[in-house]
Amino acid sequence: MSGILAVSILLASAALPAVAGSHQQWPSWRGPVLTGATEASNLPADWSDEEGILWTAPLPGSGNSTPVIWGDRIFLTAADAETDELLALCLDAETGAILWQHEHGQNRQRHHNDHTSPSAVTDGERVIFMFGTGELVAYDFAGERLWQRDLEEDFGLLTWLFGYGASPLLHEGRLYVQMMRRPTPPWRGAPPLEETLDSFLLAVDPATGQDLWQQVRPGEAVAESWESYITPTVHPSADGDQILMAGADALTGHDAETGEELWRYSFNETRRRNWRLVPTPASDGERVFMALPRGVSLAAVKPSRQGVPLEEHAEWTMPDFAPDVCSLTLYEGRLYVLDGDRRVLTCLDPTTGEQLWRGELGGDTVIRSSPTAADGKIYFMDERGVVFVVAAGGDEFRLLSRIEMGGRVARSSIAIAADQLYVRTADALYCIGAPAD
Numbered sequence: 001m002s003g004i005l006a007v008s009i010l011l012a013s014a015a016l017p018a019v020a021g022s023h024q025q026w027p028s029w030r031g032p033v034l035t036g037a038t039e040a041s042n043l044p045a046d047w048s049d050e051e052g053i054l055w056t057a058p059l060p061g062s063g064n065s066t067p068v069i070w071g072d073r074i075f076l077t078a079a080d081a082e083t084d085e086l087l088a089l090c091l092d093a094e095t096g097a098i099l100w101q102h103e104h105g106q107n108r109q110r111h112h113n114d115h116t117s118p119s120a121v122t123d124g125e126r127v128i129f130m131f132g133t134g135e136l137v138a139y140d141f142a143g144e145r146l147w148q149r150d151l152e153e154d155f156g157l158l159t160w161l162f163g164y165g166a167s168p169l170l171h172e173g174r175l176y177v178q179m180m181r182r183p184t185p186p187w188r189g190a191p192p193l194e195e196t197l198d199s200f201l202l203a204v205d206p207a208t209g210q211d212l213w214q215q216v217r218p219g220e221a222v223a224e225s226w227e228s229y230i231t232p233t234v235h236p237s238a239d240g241d242q243i244l245m246a247g248a249d250a251l252t253g254h255d256a257e258t259g260e261e262l263w264r265y266s267f268n269e270t271r272r273r274n275w276r277l278v279p280t281p282a283s284d285g286e287r288v289f290m291a292l293p294r295g296v297s298l299a300a301v302k303p304s305r306q307g308v309p310l311e312e313h314a315e316w317t318m319p320d321f322a323p324d325v326c327s328l329t330l331y332e333g334r335l336y337v338l339d340g341d342r343r344v345l346t347c348l349d350p351t352t353g354e355q356l357w358r359g360e361l362g363g364d365t366v367i368r369s370s371p372t373a374a375d376g377k378i379y380f381m382d383e384r385g386v387v388f389v390v391a392a393g394g395d396e397f398r399l400l401s402r403i404e405m406g407g408r409v410a411r412s413s414i415a416i417a418a419d420q421l422y423v424r425t426a427d428a429l430y431c432i433g434a435p436a437d
Contacts, residue, residue, distance in 0.1 A: 023374070026069040026417040029119035029167040031372065034233050035282055036329035036336075040374040040419045042434050045389050046401040054420065057096030057429045060087060062409070063116035064165075067424055068127070069093060069417035073141055075120040075127045076424065079107040086115060088129040090143060093418070096431060100143035104135050108163070117165035117411075121175070128175060128206060132164040136177070138209060147209035155179065156197045161186045161276070165229040171256065172241065174212060175204040180228035180247035180277075199226065201245055201259055215259030219248030223273035225293070230327075235283040235303065242303070244288060247277045251290050251310060253303050263303050265310035267292055279370075280327040282335070284350055287315065289335060295324035298337060300353060316353030321346055326380070331373035331392055338380060340367030345378070345390060345397065359397025361388055368411040385410040385425045405430065 023032070023039040030036050044052050063078035074091040086104040091097065107115050115132030122128070126146055128138045134152035139145055151158070158164045159182040169176040183196035199219065203212040219226065228247020234256070235242045241256040249268040252261050268275045275293035282289045287300045290310070299314040311317055318337065326338040335350040343361040348354065361367075365382040372379050377400065378390040385406030391398035406425030415422040420433035 023416075024418050025071070025124070026067070026415040026422070027123065028068060028121045028170065029066050029231055029413065030233070030280065030327065030370075031416070034169075035331065036327065036371060036413075037331035037373040038416050040416050042419050043375040043377060043416070043421060044432060044434065045377060047403060047432050052432050054431045054433055054435065055096045057091055057098070057431075059089075059424075059428055060098075060101070062426045063424075064114070064411040065116055065119040065167075066413040067415040067422045067429060068120045068122055069415055069422065070122045070124050070127075073099070073127075074422065074429070075122060075129070076429070077116045077118070077120065077129060077131065079114060079116050086131050086133070086135075088120075088137065088139065090127070090139075090141070091429065093431075096429060102137075102139070102143070102145070104129070104131055104137065105133055108133065113162040113165060115163060117163070119167040121168050121170045123170050123206065126206060128168060128170070130168050130177070132158070134158050134164065136168070136204075136209070138206065146207075149209050151177070151179070151202075155200075155202075157181075157185055157193070159183075159185050159197060160227050160229070161224055162227075162229075167231040169232040169234070169243070170206060171234055171243070173206070174256070175206040176232045176243055177202040177204065178228060178230065178232050178245060178247075180217065180226065180230075180245070182223070182226045186224070199248060201232065201243065201254055203259060213259050215254060215261070217245060217248065217252065217261070219250055220271070221248040221268070221275070222271055225249055225268060225271070225273055225275040227276040229276070229278045230280040233280060233283065235288055236285050237303070244281050244283065246281055246290060249275065251281065251288065251301075253288075263305045264307045265301060265313065266307065267310045269309060278325045279323050282328040282330050284330055287350065289328050289330075289350065291322045291324075291328065291337075293324075295322045295339060295341065298322040298328075300350065318346070318348065318353060318355075321358065325368050327370040329371040329373050329378070331378070334393065336371050336373065336378055336392075338367065338371050340369075340382075343367060343382075345371070347397075357395060357397045359390070359399065361399065369413040372414050372416055374416045379414045379416070379421065381405065381410055381412070381414060381423065383409050383411060387414070387423060
């Protein structure tokens with residue numbers, strides 16, 4: 001059973017039992033079960049230049065996307081250091097050699113972001129890349145283009161102040177793309193539009209690139225609060241799988257087959273203008289866990305069809321050290337919450353919200369990667385390329401190691417596949433693990 005096809009089965013249980021072979025792949029930004037965790041084993045708690053690094057692959061340029069792995073292929077995006085051309089890359093997982101690459105237009109810087117932030121997604125037959133420019137393109141594993149389209153041409157400007165940054169979701173034969181954007185351009189001097197822009201959830205046929213449906217996602221947000229950088233994710237229910245969307249002052253669940261909005265929880269009742277949303281929600285099959293904008297709090301809800309305020313109807317909330325950017329991680333019955341600005345990691349009981357432990361990481365560099373977990377360890381990296389390894393579980397915070405990987409801006413999350421770590425810095429991709437016998 002492939003990692004993609006296993007998603008709804010795995011998410012249906014808070015314990016997230018292993019499915020044979022799922023730990024061999026990392027097919028999307030948040031891994032094989034969309035929780036940032038996998039069942040890999042024999043992973044290192046520390047490494048150095050002399051021990052633990054199996055290979056190092058210099059990259060043609062920097063990028064924020066997380067590596068996606070299937071079998072002997074690694075997929076990621078980059079901006080060419082010499083030409084600033086956006087690149088779709090395929091590397092050999094055994095050696096790190098670049099097998100093929102394709103150019104997809106010029107990169108554009110948006111404040112501290114660029115157009116390499118969306119991660120690719122694969123189902124083992126094809127790989128689909130998305131760029132912050134709105135270009136969406138599918139290749140087979142040999143590098144032959146299957147289809148290509150420009151979402152900005154099809155649906156109008158991508159009006160995110162910091163540039164589009166969400167990754168697409170592949171689930172049960174559909175490709176989902178979130179378009180939670182401002183109704184009008186946010187940039188100074190931009191010409192006015194003839195019509196305001198809709199926000200919506202889009203479903204695409206991954207085999208052809210053709211639209212299956214477009215579900216408009218209305219809201220009452222103002223200014224930057226319209227903007228969402230979250231990646232759609234799956235919440236299974238007895239009535240069928242739901243796609244979670246968040247942004248524009250609301251968390252919503254949508255029928256995975258039709259896009260119909262099934263329920264909604266609102267937030268930002270005072271209509272603050274700068275409540276853009278970054279962390280992707282998580283589901284344990286019973287509850288949905290969501291960090292509110294700007295790290296205000298974290299809330300857990302059991303979805304219903306009521307249009308009610310989120311925090312008032314939450315099962316529990318965590319009012320401090322919630323993340324502004326880093327997404328949530330569910331692993332072995334625990335919820336891990338990383339406040340990357342204040343560099344604090346919290347471990348919670350997801351059923352009650354009880355704090356099991358909390359630890360300070362020290363230092364002064366912000367963390368923009370999201371935690372990933374396997375083999376009893378939590379992995380993440382700060383913007384200067386320092387990797388942190390923390391012991392999962394237990395009744396106290398234990399920092400196992402800090403490893404210096406690189407000195408320039410690094411925002412990619414750490415991928416885990418086939419019992420190896422894939423760490424992307426500004427300049428290179430590293431494969432880390434125990435040497436083969």
